[in-house]
Amino acid sequence: MLTLILILLPLVAGLVVLGLQGRVIKRVALLAALIELALAVYIFYAFRPDASSQFSLRYDWIGSLGISFSIGIDGISLLLVVLSTLLVPLIILSTFNHSYRNPSVFYALILAMQSALVGVFTAKDAFLFYLFFEAALIPVYFIAALWGGENRIRVTFKFFIYTFFGSIFMFLGLVYLYFQTPGGHTSDLAAFYALQLSAEQQNYLFWALFVAFAIKMPVFPFHTWQPDTYVESPTPATMLLAGIMLKMGTYGLIRIVLPIVPLGVERWGTTALVLSVIGIVYGSIIAIQQRDMKRLIAYSSFAHVGLMAAGILSQTLDGLQGSLIQMLTHGINVVGLFFIVDIIFSRTNSRELDRLGGITQNTPNLTVYFIILMLGSVALPLTNGFVGEFLLLRGVYEYNTWLGAVAGLTIILSAVYLLRMVQKSMFGVRTALTEHVTDLNLSEKLVLLPLAIMVFAIGLNPNAFLRLTEPAVAQLLQSMVK
Amino acid sequence: MLSIISLSLFGILNLFLGFLKSRRVLLPATLLFIALAFAANLLDWNHQYVYFRDMLRTNNLFINFSSIILLTTFLTVAISRSFGTDEEHTHPAEYYAIMLFSVVGALMMVGFENLIMLFIGLEILSVSLYVLTGSDKRSLRSNEAALKYFLMGSFATGIFLFGIALVYGATGSFNLSAIGSYVSGGPTTGISPLLYVGLLFILAGMLFKVSAAPFHFWTPDVYDGAPTLFTAFMSTVVKTAGFAALYRLLTVSFTGVYGLWWQVLTGVTVLTLLVGNITAVYQSSVKRMLAYSSVSHAGYLLIAVAAKTPQSPSAILFYSLAYSIATITGFAVLILVAEQKPIEGRPDERYEAFNGLAKRNPLLAFSLAVSMVSLAGIPLTAGFWGKFFVFSTAVDRGMTNMGMVLVVAVLMSVVGVYYYFRVIIASYLKTGDSEPIGIRPLYRFILVLTTALTIGLGLFPDVVRQLF
Numbered sequence: 007m008l009t010l011i012l013i014l015l016p017l018v019a020g021l022v023v024l025g026l027q028g029r030v031i032k033r034v035a036l037l038a039a040l041i042e043l044a045l046a047v048y049i050f051y052a053f054r055p056d057a058s059s060q061f062s063l064r065y066d067w068i069g070s071l072g073i074s075f076s077i078g079i080d081g082i083s084l085l086l087v088v089l090s091t092l093l094v095p096l097i098i099l100s101t102f103n104h105s106y107r108n109p110s111v112f113y114a115l116i117l118a119m120q121s122a123l124v125g126v127f128t129a130k131d132a133f134l135f136y137l138f139f140e141a142a143l144i145p146v147y148f149i150a151a152l153w154g155g156e157n158r159i160r161v162t163f164k165f166f167i168y169t170f171f172g173s174i175f176m177f178l179g180l181v182y183l184y185f186q187t188p189g190g191h192t193s194d195l196a197a198f199y200a201l202q203l204s205a206e207q208q209n210y211l212f213w214a215l216f217v218a219f220a221i222k223m224p225v226f227p228f229h230t231w232q233p234d235t236y237v238e239s240p241t242p243a244t245m246l247l248a249g250i251m252l253k254m255g256t257y258g259l260i261r262i263v264l265p266i267v268p269l270g271v272e273r274w275g276t277t278a279l280v281l282s283v284i285g286i287v288y289g290s291i292i293a294i295q296q297r298d299m300k301r302l303i304a305y306s307s308f309a310h311v312g313l314m315a316a317g318i319l320s321q322t323l324d325g326l327q328g329s330l331i332q333m334l335t336h337g338i339n340v341v342g343l344f345f346i347v348d349i350i351f352s353r354t355n356s357r358e359l360d361r362l363g364g365i366t367q368n369t370p371n372l373t374v375y376f377i378i379l380m381l382g383s384v385a386l387p388l389t390n391g392f393v394g395e396f397l398l399l400r401g402v403y404e405y406n407t408w409l410g411a412v413a414g415l416t417i418i419l420s421a422v423y424l425l426r427m428v429q430k431s432m433f434g435v436r437t438a439l440t441e442h443v444t445d446l447n448l449s450e451k452l453v454l455l456p457l458a459i460m461v462f463a464i465g466l467n468p469n470a471f472l473r474l475t476e477p478a479v480a481q482l483l484q485s486m487v488k
Numbered sequence: 489m490l491s492i493i494s495l496s497l498f499g500i501l502n503l504f505l506g507f508l509k510s511r512r513v514l515l516p517a518t519l520l521f522i523a524l525a526f527a528a529n530l531l532d533w534n535h536q537y538v539y540f541r542d543m544l545r546t547n548n549l550f551i552n553f554s555s556i557i558l559l560t561t562f563l564t565v566a567i568s569r570s571f572g573t574d575e576e577h578t579h580p581a582e583y584y585a586i587m588l589f590s591v592v593g594a595l596m597m598v599g600f601e602n603l604i605m606l607f608i609g610l611e612i613l614s615v616s617l618y619v620l621t622g623s624d625k626r627s628l629r630s631n632e633a634a635l636k637y638f639l640m641g642s643f644a645t646g647i648f649l650f651g652i653a654l655v656y657g658a659t660g661s662f663n664l665s666a667i668g669s670y671v672s673g674g675p676t677t678g679i680s681p682l683l684y685v686g687l688l689f690i691l692a693g694m695l696f697k698v699s700a701a702p703f704h705f706w707t708p709d710v711y712d713g714a715p716t717l718f719t720a721f722m723s724t725v726v727k728t729a730g731f732a733a734l735y736r737l738l739t740v741s742f743t744g745v746y747g748l749w750w751q752v753l754t755g756v757t758v759l760t761l762l763v764g765n766i767t768a769v770y771q772s773s774v775k776r777m778l779a780y781s782s783v784s785h786a787g788y789l790l791i792a793v794a795a796k797t798p799q800s801p802s803a804i805l806f807y808s809l810a811y812s813i814a815t816i817t818g819f820a821v822l823i824l825v826a827e828q829k830p831i832e833g834r835p836d837e838r839y840e841a842f843n844g845l846a847k848r849n850p851l852l853a854f855s856l857a858v859s860m861v862s863l864a865g866i867p868l869t870a871g872f873w874g875k876f877f878v879f880s881t882a883v884d885r886g887m888t889n890m891g892m893v894l895v896v897a898v899l900m901s902v903v904g905v906y907y908y909f910r911v912i913i914a915s916y917l918k919t920g921d922s923e924p925i926g927i928r929p930l931y932r933f934i935l936v937l938t939t940a941l942t943i944g945l946g947l948f949p950d951v952v953r954q955l956f
Binding site for chain 2: 018067068069071072136140141148151152158159162166167170171174175177178181184185256339
């Protein structure tokens with residue numbers, strides 16, 4: 007029942023917000039997101055750390071077809087539920103210094119988005135999963151297309167078509183799987199896991215399913231929609247996309263691809279892994295050359311997610327655990343970084359590295375937070391990024407030494423582009439633009455403080471999260487062996 | 489059967505109503521007639537009847553299909569607002585009557601048990617449509633469309649009739665079951681080649697009517713030239729009736745030669761999907777886009793026919809229902825938007841006319857967006873489940889047979905998203921006129937109803953599907 011509330015609460019709150027006017031909109035939206043967070047925190051503590059699916063709920067939805075509204079939370083879901091419920095209130099809070107046109111629609115869409123995301127992460131029925139997967143696309147598309155930058159219409163349209171293209175193949179794959187289930191057919195994911203499919207079937211299915219998630223993440227060479235979309239979208243939409251929505255892809259790999267088509271992964275996993283590793287290096291190299299801060303972070307996100315995908319495809323406990331903790335970490339860091347870029351942009355009206363510099367003198371607080379989040383992304387020991395990257399690289403290394411070595415370049419490369427970004431934007435000589443930059447105000451601090459705390463909390467005590475996901479991951483790997 | 493009789497009588501009654509001075513009564517009266525026919529239609533639920541010495545057969549499938557046809561007709565008539573006010577439609581009673589008569593033809597096509605009956609139904613429907621297409625008397629394009637439709641339609645009818653004659657020559661009967669037992673019973677002399685040729689001719693005639701490629705060339709011009717109201721009527725009612733007839737004919741009579749017509753249909757399906765979707769992308773007029781979209785939806789429906797599984801009828805039913813509701817909504821909004829700023833006396837049907845619609849009238853923009861999303865087959869709308877059921881039949885038939893078709897269908901539905909979303913983008917993201925658009929209460933009601941139906945069916949498809 008709690009899971010259902012978790013899905014419905016933002017949706018209902020969104021509908022309420024739609025009918026409101028004036029300043030109260032932001033507050034109601036924030037309040038709803040905070041209640042949602044409180045619920046998630048309760049679930050986090052009430053959760054028994056084993057492989058079972060808890061807080062489950064099941065209704066017959068389309069009884070005649072065996073499609074049910076079946077939701078529940080296991081360790082893997084829990085981590086992502088925590089991530090989305092943690093980030094959404096911060097994203098809403100981060101907009102308090104902005105005033106968007108039609109605020110009621112804006113916040114309603116953010117909340118609707120959250121509802122769909124929680125749905126994706128808790129669905130236990132294949133078609134329900136697909137429905138939420140698609141439903142998450144619509145709000146973020148409209149946020150980006152209505153409040154985005156100059157080229158928003160063209161860019162977001164490309165994004166929409168691209169991701170729809172991917173998911174429709176997944177849909178076909180799921181329909182096919184549905185017809186493989188015995189008897190009157192069911193779309194229960196557990197029944198899909200139990201299927202005995204031939205290697206040939208799995209090879210086709212692997213690509214049908216993988217492409218959907220690869221586009222969502224995105225994995226090289228399916229990434230061309232991403233940088234433009236991130237740059238053209240308003241910052242809250244970028245945060246939603248990079249912070250949470252990207253994880254739908256990695257989550258899908260873990261939840262759908264690995265357990266349903268293990269033989270397909272065996273056959274094609276290396277190919278996909280190579281693509282992911284190419285993405286790491288390629289994304290990093292492009293990031294190094296960027297002048298626009300937002301675009302730089304977009305490419306860094308592309309590079310980071312490549313490593314997560316590689317870890318998952320390595321099918322090792324370390325790789326999967328690392329990618330899970332990295333999903334959480336990356337969500338926190340990337341949202342923080344995008345927010346800092348937004349803060350700088352709101353004061354200087356520029357994101358160009360060449361035109362910025364010398365901000366530190368006026369802004370001690372901003373500098374500290376920026377550096378904390380940057381170090382988290384660079385994966386310095388004791389920060390959150392370190393745990394994930396360490397495990398991920400171990401996982402990939404275990405799978406294939408050479409690939410592990412190439413993927414390891416990420417440590418150096420990410421340090422290069424992120425340090426360069428901080429150095430060029432914050433330090434150095436003041437420019438005309440940065441002369442009158444003011445430090446953080448209260449609401450900005452309120453966003454960055456929890457993020458900075460999380461950077462260290464996960465870095466110092468990763469086990470609080472790892473122990474929750476470990477039984478579920480272990481069980482998943484166990485089931486793949488059969 | 490009651491529906492066929494009552495509609496014929498109501499049509500005649502409608503003609504007499506035309507003598508009344510007050511035209512106000514016409515629209516409510518016609519709506520009432522259709523509602524009565526709908527109710528009468530339901531009386532036969534769970535009964536099987538055969539009429540006129542095996543000419544017509546009614547069963548639940550018949551009732552389902554005819555309910556969809558009557559529902560779409562009701563919606564179309566309800567949005568026919570300009571009748572009786574402008575000069576061109578000085579005889580609205582006639583047009584209402586012709587619409588009712590054409591529905592009689594459509595119902596016969598759904599319930600036929602004899603090829604002659606199918607032919608009669610098809611002709612009643614077609615001849616009525618020729619007239620309706622040309623009903624915009626002063627418009628050159630309407631006249632051109634009517635003539636074109638008539639000439640090409642007659643040609644197709646001729647081939648169709650020739651096919652019936654050949655099948656009769658081979659089997660000695662017009663009766664569906666008799667033909668069926670000849671085909672599957674395997675006569676000692678082997679199946680006569682005349683039957684194959686006849687079947688192909690019949691298929692060509694039917695595919696022409698449902699505007700499947702390569703028999704679709706009349707569609708864009710006719711749909712574009714006809715008054716938009718009748719375009720909406722044609723692209724929904726004819727399609728539903730045509731597919732009901734096609735499925736019935738092929739499964740009852742020609743199951744024995746499935747191997748033959750399956751190949752023809754999959755070829756036609758792939759072609760229809762490609763032509764319909766890709767050409768739709770290049771249209772600059774929303775009306776023409778919807779015309780090509782109707783071609784593409786014929787392609788999706790053909791998948792379910794070609795798959796021929798026990799689930800096919802319910803897939804066709806659900807798809808027709810979802811498609812009809814969304815299409816009527818789309819055309820209804822188009823009618824209103826296009827007449828706001830006519831260009832040289834003609835309605836402005838370009839994409840640009842939709843710019844800024846969300847500001848001018850949020851309801852119009854929203855219902856348009858929902859209908860386009862449904863046509864594109866995106867989840868939580870009826871159209872998604874339509875695609876789901878149709879694709880399911882194909883997957884059920886097997887990937888070796890239908891895999892190719894499915895891949896094309898999936899790719900083409902991505903293309904579909906492209907052109908459907910252009911309308912949504914125009915109405916929500918672009919700026920245009922800011923002059924508000926007013927809607928009459930009945931129009932508003934219909935739009936709210938169709939939008940609610942589209943979303944409702946998207947959330948709970950089982951409610952309707954249990955009936956199928």
